[in-house]
Amino acid sequence: MCGVFGVIQRRPFHGDEIIAMSESIRHRGPDDEGFLLLEGRSLRRFGGVATPADAYASSLPYAPTHRMDAGWRSEAGGLLLGHRRLSIIDLSANGHQPMSLADRYWLSFNGEVYNFIELRRELEALGHTIVGDSDSAVILAAYAEWGETCVERFNGMWGLAILDTERRTLFVARDRFGVKPMYFYLRPDGLAFSSEIKAFSVLPEWQARANVSRVVDFLVWNVSDHTDETMFDGVFPLPAGHTARIDLDAMLAAGAPPTREQLGMRRWYTLTPRTLGPREDREHALREALQDAVRLRLRADVPVGSCLSGGLDSSAIVSLMRRTLSADGAPDHAIHTFTARSDVAAFDEMRFADTVVSASRTTSHVVTPQPDQLFADLDRILWHQDEPFLSTSIFAQWCVFEAARRERVTVLLDGQGADELLGGYPGYFGAYLAGLVRRGAFMQWMREASALRREARFTARRLVGYTAAYLFPGLVKTLGRFDNRAYTDVEWIAPSVRDRAAVDPLLAAGGRASSVRDLTRAQMSRTHLPMLLHWEDRNSMAFSIEARLPFLDFRVAELALGLEDEDKVGGGVAKHVLRRAMRGVVPDAVLDRRDKMGFVTAEPAWVRGPASLEFRRRLDDAVSALPGLLSPTILRQFDEVRTGARPFDQRYWRAIILGRWVERFNVRL
Numbered sequence: 001m002c003g004v005f006g007v008i009q010r011r012p013f014h015g016d017e018i019i020a021m022s023e024s025i026r027h028r029g030p031d032d033e034g035f036l037l038l039e040g041r042s043l044r045r046f047g048g049v050a051t052p053a054d055a056y057a058s059s060l061p062y063a064p065t066h067r068m069d070a071g072w073r074s075e076a077g078g079l080l081l082g083h084r085r086l087s088i089i090d091l092s093a094n095g096h097q098p099m100s101l102a103d104r105y106w107l108s109f110n111g112e113v114y115n116f117i118e119l120r121r122e123l124e125a126l127g128h129t130i131v132g133d134s135d136s137a138v139i140l141a142a143y144a145e146w147g148e149t150c151v152e153r154f155n156g157m158w159g160l161a162i163l164d165t166e167r168r169t170l171f172v173a174r175d176r177f178g179v180k181p182m183y184f185y186l187r188p189d190g191l192a193f194s195s196e197i198k199a200f201s202v203l204p205e206w207q208a209r210a211n212v213s214r215v216v217d218f219l220v221w222n223v224s225d226h227t228d229e230t231m232f233d234g235v236f237p238l239p240a241g242h243t244a245r246i247d248l249d250a251m252l253a254a255g256a257p258p259t260r261e262q263l264g265m266r267r268w269y270t271l272t273p274r275t276l277g278p279r280e281d282r283e284h285a286l287r288e289a290l291q292d293a294v295r296l297r298l299r300a301d302v303p304v305g306s307c308l309s310g311g312l313d314s315s316a317i318v319s320l321m322r323r324t325l326s327a328d329g330a331p332d333h334a335i336h337t338f339t340a341r342s343d344v345a346a347f348d349e350m351r352f353a354d355t356v357v358s359a360s361r362t363t364s365h366v367v368t369p370q371p372d373q374l375f376a377d378l379d380r381i382l383w384h385q386d387e388p389f390l391s392t393s394i395f396a397q398w399c400v401f402e403a404a405r406r407e408r409v410t411v412l413l414d415g416q417g418a419d420e421l422l423g424g425y426p427g428y429f430g431a432y433l434a435g436l437v438r439r440g441a442f443m444q445w446m447r448e449a450s451a452l453r454r455e456a457r458f459t460a461r462r463l464v465g466y467t468a469a470y471l472f473p474g475l476v477k478t479l480g481r482f483d484n485r486a487y488t489d490v491e492w493i494a495p496s497v498r499d500r501a502a503v504d505p506l507l508a509a510g511g512r513a514s515s516v517r518d519l520t521r522a523q524m525s526r527t528h529l530p531m532l533l534h535w536e537d538r539n540s541m542a543f544s545i546e547a548r549l550p551f552l553d554f555r556v557a558e559l560a561l562g563l564e565d566e567d568k569v570g571g572g573v574a575k576h577v578l579r580r581a582m583r584g585v586v587p588d589a590v591l592d593r594r595d596k597m598g599f600v601t602a603e604p605a606w607v608r609g610p611a612s613l614e615f616r617r618r619l620d621d622a623v624s625a626l627p628g629l630l631s632p633t634i635l636r637q638f639d640e641v642r643t644g645a646r647p648f649d650q651r652y653w654r655a656i657i658l659g660r661w662v663e664r665f666n667v668r669l
Contacts, residue, residue, distance in 0.1 A: 002097070002110040003028030003084035003541075004159055004182070005199050008170070008251050009190035013037065013080055015072030020202035021194070022048060022082055027384070028110070028195060028541045029084025035068055036098040036106055038079040038163065038248070043106075045098075050084075055096040060131070062100040063093070077190070079170065079248055081163055083108040086544055088300050088411065089116075094132025101140040104165050109136050110195050111158030111180040112548070114296035119153060143171070148243060151175075151268055155296065155553060159195055159238070170246040176269040177417070177524065177552050178240025179533055185235050188257050191246070196538070197235055197386040201665070208667040209233040213500060215669075219629060219654050220487050220501040222390055225530035226509045231387045232667075236260075240525065241269035269554075271524055273517070273562035282567060283581040285559055290581075293553035294320040294413065302410040305336035307400055307547075308362075310352030312575060313415025313424075315590045316582050317550055321413065322360040323585065335362040336409050340396040343368055344602035355587045365407060367399040369601055371611035375618070378657075382664050384542040388657040389535055391650050392601045398539045405543035412540065416532055417551035420523040421560035422575040423516060423568030426466075429456070432569045433463070434470035434514045451572030455594055458572075473512035476504055486651035492634035494627065516565040524557070604648040612642050619652055622659025628669055630655055 003025035022033050035046040047064030083097040098106045116135035128141040142150035143162055157179035162171045174182050185192045185200045192200055211233045218224045229236050245264040276282055308314045321335055341350040357364045374395045381398055404412055436445040452458040469475045490498050510522030540547040567577040579591045607615045619638055623630045640646035
């Protein structure tokens, strides 16, 4: 796992700007750094203060020959390609980047291609000689052999940039589901790109400006990363499953500022369902696909562990890790698990996590996040996240990765993606019920409604409301009242943005889909997974840890999309097929639980307990910082939550973190 960055510009490069970009994402790769400058037709290779001595001393054709100095200046513009390395596979100098092949192709790569061993064998049979043991070297050979279509053969996660010095093009690609990030920033005289937005903040002309539409979406509708924009005006991601192909000479030509069209973006991957056989084959197919996804993600030359919440998804990952490692003869306690627990019983999953720890014979590490620690670390967390985040659950995840760093575990597997693929959210019940009504399957609707009342404690009113809201998306505010959503009232929003706040962004993103399969597609591509991946990437990389996600192996995802609705949410039980597939693998106590938490905090208790005054003070600061977004009414509403006169929701946290973001990044509204 690493950091990628680069600049295409007409004016000469300055060493202090290049070093500042590299340092801004140092946490993504503290083990090595490298720079490649294409100036006209000439190439120059640089290292930095973090570049190991053996990289400078090696005879590799991509070894740095100069050290980047703050006072250095180039004679002209061109392309600067940079890299920060977190060493995971092949820890030697062979893994230094930017890496070259035949002095023509140059790679800066962030991520992992898990099937690199199999690809290496295939490429060597085709006549390629691959130096070292890294997946990065395999990527270069694959690009030389198959061109831009090479990404279709990769099983992994990545944000990468490949320079072709003969064609003078820059190829930029992102993995199928966007596990690894890549951002673009169009500058007056060129383009900057990076794994993190903060790398742009060191450029001389940078002034952070808010994208108010996306900010309102976040504040009111509880969503981010759902469009091809960010909350920073002028900064946008390369979408998941997309590539870009940039003609360097065209972009460097004098004239108007560059445009998005010059990036040549195209979609290379669309999630499509795999055709499945009879029901009895589905559980076996899912278990085998997930088992192999875990096997591939255990490939590393550094210690590997797992996040463990005690929920179904992470418990399945840990249990499958144990099966894989036991088959390979690994000793007991070879797996380190990391769990966030709560000292408020209603939010604590420790009893379930302990059950998995005992069954899988792991070495368990436990953290208990506290609100005083949250506020002490808040500015640091926000800096790493780049953008505001929806709830304090991100803090619980932060604490888990921090604990892993203390234990020197560099790779963690996690269960991200299972809820979106397998129907883990309450909205899937609404989509399922609405689909039954649309098909005229009223008797089946009655049976499923009865099961939901029994298994999920749905009331008759909630059943009708969920069905209606997913049949008629315009009734979403009715659904919001069941879940106490902030978009159901507008008094807490400043009058100047209430018109914007009235537009439901999830409609355009497909998040109000009335079928389970369509809702899965929307949550995977727009409404849920992108923001969860954003938070996990930044939290893990803040501590130089690589997070690997077996449920997002494309084979697992395509199989899951091909499942019937009943496999996912039939009988009033979420993720029904996963529970059946993991029977005998995951402890029954976890498989049979019906509540859902994840890495949550006791935020509802915190705002009514000893931390209440600090939350109130922070909210007051946000109202002062955001007069064009927040109404002082939100303070009265929060006081009612503190006294128990009003139910808790997370609008207050979103207001707090948004106000802090404006201050931390000096954002102009």
